[in-house]
Amino acid sequence: MKYDSLIIGSGPCAFNIAEELLKTNMNMMLVCKDQDDASFKARVAGYPDSTQLKILQDAEVMACSGQVGRYNVILRNGQKTISQVVKTIIVAEKDDYQPNFASYQLKPNQQVLSFSAMQACMPENGDEQWPVNEDVKHILFLNGIASESVAHMLEDMMRLCLRLQSSGNIQTYIFTRNLKVAGNGIESLYHQTKDAGTLFIKFTTTSPEIVQTQTGDVQVSYQDEITGQLFQLQPDLTVVDETIKPNDTLTSLGATLGLKQDSNGFLQTDNVHRLSVLTNRKGIFTMGPSRSIMSSGAQRLEARNAAAAVVKLLNEDLNRDEDNKAAIDTSVCVKCLTCLRLCPYKAIELNPQPIVTPEACEGCSICVAECPALAIQMMGMTVADMMDRFQSEIQDAASESFEPQLACFCCSRSAARAKELAETLSFNLPAGLRIAEVPCAGAISLNHILSTLRQNVDAIIVLTCHPDNCHSEVGQQMVNHRIARIQQLLPQIGLDPERLMIRSLASNMGAEFAHILAEQANIIRKIGPNPIKGSH
Template sequence: MAEKTTSAIRNPASPPQEVIIFGSGVCAQKIARNLCGHGISACLASGADAPPLRGQGVGAQWLRGVELTACRGFAGNFELKLRQRETFLYRKAPAIVLAEDPHHAPAYAPYGLKPGSRVMSISQLEETRGDLPAADRPGGGTRVAFFCGWENDSHPAVARRMLAACLQLQQHSRTSTYFMTGNLKVAARGAEGLVEAAKRSGTIFLKFTRRFPTVQTLADGHFKIDCPDELTRAPFQLETDRIVVDETIGPHPRLEELARRLEIRQDGIGFAQSDNVRRLSNATNRRGIFTAGGSRGALSADEQMADADQVALNVLAFLKDLGADTLPGMEIHRGRCARCLTCHRLCPHKAIEIGPHMSVVSAACQRCGICMAGCPARAIHMEGVQIGAKIKNCIRKPTRSSGEKGDHLQVMVFGCARSTGQARALARLSGQPLPSGVRFVEVPCGGCISSRHLLTAFEAGARGVMLCTCHTDNCQSDTGNRVARRRAQATGDQLTAAGIEGDRLYVTSVAANMGTEFVAMINGFAERIRALDAC
């Protein structure tokens, strides 16, 4: 009797159609507006500190003052538990979008300043709409100094806001502005034009690279700024009435808790998207959960609006594909499964469901095979992937014609289909076939190669084994390359303990565009194996 297998298919005929959007800023509102315009209900969920909705005609429900306390389910059928004061709310959603505004922190300390009526951040100045109180300077007029990126570079989006505010004040007939900067970043759209316009309007730009100005507060509340002239090396002084400082951009304070509850990988700063090119533009490590605007990085206002359009299209495409009938890619044999939860811990996409029987949710699974390689009971099977059989079939193939003398080298190469497989195809198209005796096994991810597979290759007769993974932050599963390296290290230790040279197992990383380099790596490894065989 055949063993029963388990693979949960979560493609309900009528999935819930209310997309939950965490955030209430202009980016979140635009996402909701775009989804509602396509007939998809949306719900904005924001914290207690969220300002009132500024947009009109959003068309989405708004839950204010809520926090996420739990998330269950998978792509297409997430189950959220929200707390609003003393009340718990339960929502189901086919998709989730993180679109919290970024956190802007005034940079007073780097300039040795403290906030006050005459020292403000760029956000505070923008709130005044440039309408500053008149100064008590004889003859009228106001002098305003902008401090932007001295020892630490200011973000281009912040620098652009500083330049726009400076130009607006300078064009005021009774305001004189001074823009004092270190390495001014003008990568944001229109920033260079703002610099030129401000100069034409009369703004004085002062740049410092080694020695920076010092600020002294005078008895009347004004400021005396001692500035070093780096060309003449002569000091000069400048008196101003007000100082505007730049800001640092970071993730919203709520974002860390949201990412933890949703099991989303964050980058080194704390934004809800790992430093992985495969996640661009709005994907996360979990299918059905997207990130946009200030939740995925320090974006300018224009970039956030473009991001809102992009993520809305991604969500719509995802919802459209939910109704498609897809075959399960992974299966767990019930008779072999010991419910050790190794697969649940290893899965980077959180696609393993713990129920009466362990199962793989096809809508959430991305077929990396990390769970399959890590299962100690060999209870997980990936449809169409028989790595052990491929190894034996490849090694059994003769490396040369039966009557030909010469090199009988046998090297087994495992490579990820997304990187090494494409590099191999590129090499073949450019007329660089693999050397004789080299057998290539293409796998969905380097992480689906276990120590057992590596040892099986040696047992089948391979003189050397090469494992090619994706580069760091270029792995579709985020962790597949790291997992592969750890397993290869453990296998190398086993080989050494058995008296086999550890150099016969080689691990490297390959990108899809490295066809020539890939062939060179194999040639170099083959030469090392020949040298070891000759010893």
């Protein structure tokens, strides 16, 4: 049996997406690492095994091969090992809340709790009062003092303070730096909480001095920054905020699935092209706390994004646009595996020769540019194709004065659109400008550059997406390395390195496109015509 989707995760998010996809006629396997946790058990109990949903407990993904539509996943399930083919994969692991005790030099005890522990003590029913012992009169919440907090944690904290204040004999305090109210209803809630008597103390340049005595009591001294007055506070209970970290299984899971992580360790790079649940691999999605820090409400709603992503993908014709896919000529390939290593989309498989999976190929042409044996082709990307594009736009050199001929490589996602915008908004562009649009700047090879220098051009401009905005993640970096290498070599063949310029742009930077081109045209006007032009 081939499942439509494999869902990985033990938390609420994994069950939310299963729930959402159960509405469709898809079938799924849900792989959960947990087995003993009570809330997990309760969740599993809600889903009897059916043909549509199979839940594996005490299970994890050990290996994954194949591609979109036919991922072959090796799973450990208890003592057993299972092999399963699935069309798509959804990573929906829960997040990890780590109390910031150490940042405040506090040790947890009966008077010092993490915020999660405090929430767990509260009765489920919102109307009931906290069964606190009568001695607890002052409760201090530390939020975002040691590191920046997030809006949903403040929101939950204020809701809790409201309940505690309503008991009538508890005074709550929230100590914070930046009060994170960026969320629907949070500013209103802040006013409501303040009106209910919670004291908010904000710190900017100073910090509260927090001391935990031998007996475990907490003593706080602080300065009110507005009046300058000094205060002492001895809370009966101190509640410490938490840092939200990615689940610690994500690193190995990412490596197994070939997914790129962001700098925090979440399984989605911080790249606008991945909105909302996309990864660098087609058919593998990442949602909720597996891709970013988010509130439980936002996590719940993301089940819709993930369900939509799966449904749209399974209805998509993955073989359309077949002309714009790379292909490896096996008779030329020397199996160096450069392509396998570099493909940002992991679209190259070993079978046993390296081959491109067309369904997964995004047509960035990075492999074409990097293949040392020149064994990979993509339509329109040969050196001859590229030179044709420059040739076809050659201007008549009728004018008397020297007008630099500028060959400009533009990424189709950014600079080529910026050029259109510059034209639309009537910016002046140099007369000698010629454009070659490429699917990704990472497609521009050493050969493209060197061959262009021998055309009837005076300078080359390579325009990429901004770092971290490259659809193929590394294309922009790779072409920067290539250009830096060529710039070092240019003086050796008697060329000014300024004849080769690389810049990054976005699709909406029409003005900047015009500025960059004007600047380069001016530089070339000063240094004169390319001495080797037309030497091919």
